[in-house]
Amino acid sequence: MSQGTLYADEKIRGVLPKAIIKAYNLDVKVAAPDAAFEKTFPLKKIPAFVGPKGLKLTEIIAVSLYLCTNIQVLNIADPETKLLGKNATQYAEILRWLSLSNSEILPTIAGAFGPIIGRVPYNKKQVDEANAYLEKVNAVVEARLAEFTYLVGERITLADYFVAAQYVRGFNYLFGAQWRKQHPAITRWFKTIIAQPFLKDVLGDVEFIEKPVEYTPPKKEKKAAAAPAAKKEKPAAAPAEPAQQAPKPKHPLEALGKPAFAVDEWKRFYSNEETRETAIPFFWDKVYNPEEWSLWKVDYKYNDELTLTFMSNNLVGGFFARLSASTKYMFGCMVVYGENNDNGITGFFLVRGQEHEPAFDVAPDWESYSFTKLDGSNEEDKKFVNNMLAWDEPVDVNGTKREIADGKVFK
Numbered sequence: 001m002s003q004g005t006l007y008a009d010e011k012i013r014g015v016l017p018k019a020i021i022k023a024y025n026l027d028v029k030v031a032a033p034d035a036a037f038e039k040t041f042p043l044k045k046i047p048a049f050v051g052p053k054g055l056k057l058t059e060i061i062a063v064s065l066y067l068c069t070n071i072q073v074l075n076i077a078d079p080e081t082k083l084l085g086k087n088a089t090q091y092a093e094i095l096r097w098l099s100l101s102n103s104e105i106l107p108t109i110a111g112a113f114g115p116i117i118g119r120v121p122y123n124k125k126q127v128d129e130a131n132a133y134l135e136k137v138n139a140v141v142e143a144r145l146a147e148f149t150y151l152v153g154e155r156i157t158l159a160d161y162f163v164a165a166q167y168v169r170g171f172n173y174l175f176g177a178q179w180r181k182q183h184p185a186i187t188r189w190f191k192t193i194i195a196q197p198f199l200k201d202v203l204g205d206v207e208f209i210e211k212p213v214e215y216t217p218p219k220k221e222k223k224a225a226a227a228p229a230a231k232k233e234k235p236a237a238a239p240a241e242p243a244q245q246a247p248k249p250k251h252p253l254e255a256l257g258k259p260a261f262a263v264d265e266w267k268r269f270y271s272n273e274e275t276r277e278t279a280i281p282f283f284w285d286k287v288y289n290p291e292e293w294s295l296w297k298v299d300y301k302y303n304d305e306l307t308l309t310f311m312s313n314n315l316v317g318g319f320f321a322r323l324s325a326s327t328k329y330m331f332g333c334m335v336v337y338g339e340n341n342d343n344g345i346t347g348f349f350l351v352r353g354q355e356h357e358p359a360f361d362v363a364p365d366w367e368s369y370s371f372t373k374l375d376g377s378n379e380e381d382k383k384f385v386n387n388m389l390a391w392d393e394p395v396d397v398n399g400t401k402r403e404i405a406d407g408k409v410f411k
């Protein structure tokens with residue numbers, strides 16, 4: 001009989017409980033958050049666990065310890081692993097690292113890279129503060145590991161697995177070659193811990209970056225150019241109101257006027273209706289008018305640099321977030337095909353007008369993608385668009401069929 005359900009998604013806090021379940025072959029179902037999860041756990045915190053006799057747990061430390069102690073009881077008694085330490089003192093030290101990592105390391109790493117990759121709005125001061133504090137915390141970890149092989153005692157404990165898993169995003173986005181040179185102990189320890197099957201089976205390979213990811217500021221030229229022109233229209237005699245704002249610059253595609261079919265309405269239709277049965281015929285019949293809209297195949301240019309599929313999907317999410325100024329003028333679906341360490345990003349966009357640039361150049365990273373115009377009257381092109389809408393068939397990549405791993409809809 002199943003011993004419970006773990007709710008976890010691709011976020012890093014799901015890694016450790018999943019690793020425990022896998023390493024000890026626990027009879028625990030792993031489920032993505034669904035309606036039942038949201039009802040049971042109003043704060044929607046991941047991971048969460050539903051066990052026997054109505055047990056409901058949230059918080060990664062509680063969930064992980066439950067899986068180790070209540071289900072895998074043998075483990076604590078096992079003199080070989082001692083995952084939870086040899087005695088009460090070591091157990092307390094392990095808890096100290098779990099808590100420090102969960103409250104200081106992981107949130108600070110997220111605060112340092114989240115704004116850079118477009119997950120949250122960019123604010124230089126916040127990013128600088130996050131990086132400065134992260135270095136203080138890293139110094140504590142580096143000091144321990146410069147003197148000892150592991151975080152607690154002389155063997156790997158849960159502390160090592162837990163903290164290393166929470167450091168992964170740091171190595172994904174922030175800790176380049178220079179940082180690793182300056183933190184030899186953390187780097188040596190991290191490489192050792194992630195190579196253990198315990199984490200490797202869940203994480204796959206972690207690729208090391210050469211340089212930290214950098215913030216690319218959005219292009220401002222057009223807005224700046226629009227402001228003085230607007231001011232000139234004011235009569236010179238009128239007293240200037242210093243607080244008055246220049247009129248918001250219009251999107252260049254505003255000039256094309258309203259299309260016959262509002263893209264918002266299509267977005268709602270697509271979300272609510274059966275894709276193949278209803279939405280796709282409607283798209284070609286009612287929405288796509290080649291006089292008003294163009295279709296584009298959009299491909300990421302640097303597929304060979306992609307690593308884990310969920311990270312590729314996050315990249316698409318960041319791109320979509322940066323395209324938000326053009327939401328009113330387009331719709332699109334992009335997918336990640338392939339598997340970890342061998343995947344690519346492709347998709348299609350419906351764009352107001354006949355050019356792609358006015359719609360896409362609001363995103364600073366738009367030039368990381370290539371744009372190929374599609375012909376809505378060509379059967380091959382139509383088939384591609386339909387599959388991007390439905391995600392139910394493999395993608396043809398230079399003659400090879402690749403399964404779709406994930407994807408996002410730009411709405």
Ligand SMILES: *[C@@H]1O[C@H](CO)[C@@H](O)[C@H](O)[C@H]1NC(C)=O
Pocket residue numbers: 086087088089090153
């Ligand atoms: C717990 O175990 C460690 C490592 O063997 C040892 O150094 C320490 O003295 C022990 N503490 C207690 C309270 O037994």
Ligand SMILES: *[C@@H]1O[C@H](CO)[C@@H](O)[C@H](O)[C@H]1NC(C)=O
Pocket residue numbers: 303344397398
């Ligand atoms: C498909 O093949 C062409 C020509 O060899 C190459 O330039 C392109 O990068 C390939 N595309 C993908 C997605 O692999």
